[in-house]
Amino acid sequence: xxxxxxxxxxxxxxxxxxxxxxxxxxxxxxxxxxxxxxxxxxxxxxxxxxxxxxxxxxxxxxxxxxxxxxxxxxxxxxxxxxxxxxxxxxxxxxxxxxxxxxxxxxxxxxxxxxxxxxxxxxxxxxxxxxxxxxxxxxxxxxxxxxxxxxxxxxxxxxxxxxxxxxxxxxxxxxxxxxxxxxxxxxxxxxxxxxxxxxxxxxxxxxxxxxxxxxxxxxxxx
Numbered sequence: 001x002x003x004x005x006x007x008x009x010x011x012x013x014x015x016x017x018x019x020x021x022x023x024x025x026x027x028x029x030x031x032x033x034x035x036x037x038x039x040x041x042x043x044x045x046x047x048x049x050x051x052x053x054x055x056x057x058x059x060x061x062x063x064x065x066x067x068x069x070x071x072x073x074x075x076x077x078x079x080x081x082x083x084x085x086x087x088x089x090x091x092x093x094x095x096x097x098x099x100x101x102x103x104x105x106x107x108x109x110x111x112x113x114x115x116x117x118x119x120x121x122x123x124x125x126x127x128x129x130x131x132x133x134x135x136x137x138x139x140x141x142x143x144x145x146x147x148x149x150x151x152x153x154x155x156x157x158x159x160x161x162x163x164x165x166x167x168x169x170x171x172x173x174x175x176x177x178x179x180x181x182x183x184x185x186x187x188x189x190x191x192x193x194x195x196x197x198x199x200x201x202x203x204x205x206x207x208x209x210x211x212x213x214x215x216x217x218x219x220x221x
Contacts, residue, residue, distance in 0.1 A: 046059075047110060052075075056068050102134050110141050121161065121162060128192075138221060143217040146178060147181060149180070190217065202214075
Protein backbone atom coordinates (compact mmCIF):
# COMPACT_ATOMS: atom_id res chain seq x y z
CA UNK A 1 0.00 0.00 0.00
CA UNK A 2 1.52 3.33 -1.08
CA UNK A 3 -0.71 5.59 0.98
CA UNK A 4 -0.56 5.77 4.76
CA UNK A 5 -3.77 6.76 6.64
CA UNK A 6 -1.66 9.20 8.69
CA UNK A 7 -2.01 11.58 5.73
CA UNK A 8 -5.75 11.86 6.21
CA UNK A 9 -5.08 13.40 9.62
CA UNK A 10 -2.27 15.59 8.29
CA UNK A 11 -4.41 17.06 5.50
CA UNK A 12 -7.32 17.71 7.88
CA UNK A 13 -5.02 19.54 10.29
CA UNK A 14 -2.93 21.41 7.68
CA UNK A 15 -5.42 22.50 5.04
CA UNK A 16 -3.32 25.58 4.18
CA UNK A 17 -0.08 23.60 3.93
CA UNK A 18 2.18 24.11 0.90
CA UNK A 19 0.14 26.62 -1.08
CA UNK A 20 3.00 27.60 -3.39
CA UNK A 21 5.33 25.54 -5.60
CA UNK A 22 8.97 24.81 -4.74
CA UNK A 23 11.41 26.87 -6.78
CA UNK A 24 13.10 23.69 -8.05
CA UNK A 25 9.89 22.73 -9.86
CA UNK A 26 9.41 26.22 -11.29
CA UNK A 27 12.92 26.15 -12.77
CA UNK A 28 12.32 22.68 -14.25
CA UNK A 29 9.02 23.67 -15.87
CA UNK A 30 10.45 26.95 -17.17
CA UNK A 31 13.39 25.16 -18.76
CA UNK A 32 11.36 22.47 -20.50
CA UNK A 33 7.80 23.73 -21.03
CA UNK A 34 7.49 27.52 -21.01
CA UNK A 35 8.15 27.68 -24.75
CA UNK A 36 5.25 25.35 -25.62
CA UNK A 37 3.02 27.02 -28.21
CA UNK A 38 -0.12 25.32 -26.87
CA UNK A 39 0.20 24.78 -23.14
CA UNK A 40 -3.17 23.01 -22.91
CA UNK A 41 -1.70 20.29 -25.10
CA UNK A 42 1.01 19.59 -22.48
CA UNK A 43 -0.32 17.05 -19.98
CA UNK A 44 1.05 16.97 -16.42
CA UNK A 45 0.32 14.41 -13.72
CA UNK A 46 1.21 14.95 -10.07
CA UNK A 47 1.45 11.84 -7.89
CA UNK A 48 0.57 12.64 -4.28
CA UNK A 49 -1.01 15.96 -5.23
CA UNK A 50 -2.32 16.64 -1.73
CA UNK A 51 -4.89 19.46 -1.33
CA UNK A 52 -4.28 21.08 -4.72
CA UNK A 53 -1.42 22.97 -3.20
CA UNK A 54 1.55 24.66 -4.83
CA UNK A 55 2.43 22.41 -7.79
CA UNK A 56 -1.18 21.79 -8.85
CA UNK A 57 -2.12 25.45 -8.55
CA UNK A 58 1.02 26.63 -10.34
CA UNK A 59 0.71 24.26 -13.32
CA UNK A 60 -2.99 25.00 -13.80
CA UNK A 61 -2.43 28.76 -13.58
CA UNK A 62 0.35 28.47 -16.15
CA UNK A 63 -2.19 26.97 -18.53
CA UNK A 64 -1.07 23.34 -18.72
CA UNK A 65 -3.43 20.35 -18.69
CA UNK A 66 -3.25 18.99 -15.15
CA UNK A 67 -4.26 15.81 -13.34
CA UNK A 68 -3.51 14.86 -9.75
CA UNK A 69 -3.92 11.74 -7.65
CA UNK A 70 -3.78 11.24 -3.89
CA UNK A 71 -4.84 8.52 -1.48
CA UNK A 72 -6.50 11.00 0.86
CA UNK A 73 -10.14 11.82 0.13
CA UNK A 74 -9.77 14.91 2.33
CA UNK A 75 -6.87 16.14 0.19
CA UNK A 76 -8.81 15.61 -3.04
CA UNK A 77 -11.88 17.43 -1.68
CA UNK A 78 -9.67 20.38 -0.69
CA UNK A 79 -7.98 20.36 -4.10
CA UNK A 80 -11.30 20.40 -5.95
CA UNK A 81 -12.58 23.22 -3.73
CA UNK A 82 -9.49 25.36 -4.30
CA UNK A 83 -9.70 24.91 -8.08
CA UNK A 84 -13.42 25.77 -8.07
CA UNK A 85 -12.83 28.89 -6.00
CA UNK A 86 -10.02 30.09 -8.29
CA UNK A 87 -11.66 29.08 -11.57
CA UNK A 88 -8.92 26.62 -12.47
CA UNK A 89 -9.22 23.48 -14.58
CA UNK A 90 -7.87 20.14 -13.39
CA UNK A 91 -8.70 16.47 -12.86
CA UNK A 92 -8.37 15.05 -9.34
CA UNK A 93 -8.58 11.36 -8.47
CA UNK A 94 -8.55 9.55 -5.13
CA UNK A 95 -6.50 6.36 -5.40
CA UNK A 96 -3.15 4.61 -4.95
CA UNK A 97 -0.12 5.92 -6.81
CA UNK A 98 1.09 2.36 -7.49
CA UNK A 99 -2.01 1.66 -9.61
CA UNK A 100 -2.55 4.81 -11.69
CA UNK A 101 -5.97 4.86 -13.40
CA UNK A 102 -4.71 6.22 -16.72
CA UNK A 103 -3.72 4.50 -19.96
CA UNK A 104 -0.13 3.98 -20.97
CA UNK A 105 1.59 6.91 -22.67
CA UNK A 106 -0.92 9.50 -21.42
CA UNK A 107 1.27 12.24 -19.92
CA UNK A 108 4.09 14.48 -21.11
CA UNK A 109 5.41 14.92 -17.58
CA UNK A 110 4.86 13.30 -14.18
CA UNK A 111 5.94 15.21 -11.10
CA UNK A 112 6.48 14.14 -7.51
CA UNK A 113 6.90 16.64 -4.69
CA UNK A 114 7.68 14.62 -1.55
CA UNK A 115 5.23 11.78 -2.28
CA UNK A 116 7.69 9.05 -3.29
CA UNK A 117 9.85 9.82 -0.26
CA UNK A 118 7.01 8.66 2.01
CA UNK A 119 7.14 5.12 0.67
CA UNK A 120 9.47 2.22 1.30
CA UNK A 121 11.90 1.15 -1.42
CA UNK A 122 9.57 -1.64 -2.54
CA UNK A 123 6.48 0.56 -2.82
CA UNK A 124 8.42 3.43 -4.38
CA UNK A 125 9.63 1.02 -7.08
CA UNK A 126 6.01 0.06 -7.86
CA UNK A 127 5.03 3.73 -8.16
CA UNK A 128 7.98 4.52 -10.41
CA UNK A 129 7.03 1.63 -12.71
CA UNK A 130 3.57 3.18 -13.02
CA UNK A 131 5.07 6.60 -13.70
CA UNK A 132 7.14 5.07 -16.50
CA UNK A 133 4.04 3.36 -17.92
CA UNK A 134 1.84 6.47 -18.11
CA UNK A 135 4.56 8.68 -19.58
CA UNK A 136 4.64 9.23 -23.33
CA UNK A 137 7.87 8.19 -25.10
CA UNK A 138 10.32 10.99 -24.37
CA UNK A 139 8.14 12.24 -21.49
CA UNK A 140 9.88 13.64 -18.42
CA UNK A 141 9.72 12.91 -14.72
CA UNK A 142 10.64 15.34 -11.91
CA UNK A 143 10.99 14.33 -8.27
CA UNK A 144 11.88 16.27 -5.13
CA UNK A 145 12.67 13.76 -2.38
CA UNK A 146 14.50 13.42 0.91
CA UNK A 147 18.24 12.80 0.69
CA UNK A 148 20.40 10.67 2.94
CA UNK A 149 21.83 12.87 5.67
CA UNK A 150 18.63 14.86 6.13
CA UNK A 151 17.63 15.69 9.69
CA UNK A 152 15.63 12.77 11.05
CA UNK A 153 17.50 9.95 9.30
CA UNK A 154 18.22 7.09 11.67
CA UNK A 155 15.35 7.84 14.04
CA UNK A 156 12.17 5.79 14.26
CA UNK A 157 11.89 2.16 13.16
CA UNK A 158 13.95 0.96 10.21
CA UNK A 159 11.86 -0.42 7.31
CA UNK A 160 14.59 -1.17 4.75
CA UNK A 161 18.06 0.04 3.78
CA UNK A 162 16.98 3.68 3.37
CA UNK A 163 13.51 3.97 4.97
CA UNK A 164 12.25 4.53 8.52
CA UNK A 165 8.76 4.59 10.00
CA UNK A 166 7.64 7.06 12.68
CA UNK A 167 10.69 9.30 12.45
CA UNK A 168 10.97 11.20 15.73
CA UNK A 169 12.98 14.27 14.67
CA UNK A 170 13.04 16.82 11.90
CA UNK A 171 10.46 18.09 9.40
CA UNK A 172 9.09 14.62 8.60
CA UNK A 173 8.44 13.40 12.12
CA UNK A 174 5.07 11.68 12.65
CA UNK A 175 4.58 11.34 8.88
CA UNK A 176 4.61 7.57 8.50
CA UNK A 177 7.40 6.11 6.35
CA UNK A 178 10.24 8.37 5.20
CA UNK A 179 12.84 7.20 2.69
CA UNK A 180 16.24 8.91 2.95
CA UNK A 181 17.50 8.03 -0.52
CA UNK A 182 21.11 7.54 -1.52
CA UNK A 183 22.43 8.10 -5.04
CA UNK A 184 22.85 4.35 -5.53
CA UNK A 185 19.29 3.62 -4.39
CA UNK A 186 17.98 6.24 -6.83
CA UNK A 187 19.94 4.71 -9.70
CA UNK A 188 18.28 1.38 -8.97
CA UNK A 189 14.86 3.01 -8.61
CA UNK A 190 15.12 4.77 -11.98
CA UNK A 191 16.93 2.05 -13.93
CA UNK A 192 14.26 2.04 -16.68
CA UNK A 193 14.68 5.76 -17.38
CA UNK A 194 17.08 7.74 -19.56
CA UNK A 195 18.88 11.06 -19.11
CA UNK A 196 19.09 10.63 -15.34
CA UNK A 197 20.28 13.69 -13.45
CA UNK A 198 20.67 13.86 -9.69
CA UNK A 199 21.16 17.22 -8.01
CA UNK A 200 20.62 18.13 -4.38
CA UNK A 201 19.75 21.10 -2.20
CA UNK A 202 20.55 21.65 1.46
CA UNK A 203 19.24 24.29 3.83
CA UNK A 204 20.12 24.73 7.46
CA UNK A 205 17.85 25.25 10.47
CA UNK A 206 18.25 26.20 14.11
CA UNK A 207 21.30 28.41 13.62
CA UNK A 208 22.95 25.82 11.32
CA UNK A 209 22.55 23.03 13.86
CA UNK A 210 20.31 20.95 11.53
CA UNK A 211 20.18 20.39 7.78
CA UNK A 212 17.27 19.59 5.46
CA UNK A 213 18.61 17.78 2.39
CA UNK A 214 16.64 16.96 -0.76
CA UNK A 215 17.31 15.21 -4.04
CA UNK A 216 16.21 16.86 -7.27
CA UNK A 217 15.72 14.02 -9.76
CA UNK A 218 15.02 14.53 -13.46
CA UNK A 219 14.83 11.86 -16.14
CA UNK A 220 12.93 10.82 -19.27
CA UNK A 221 11.27 7.73 -20.71
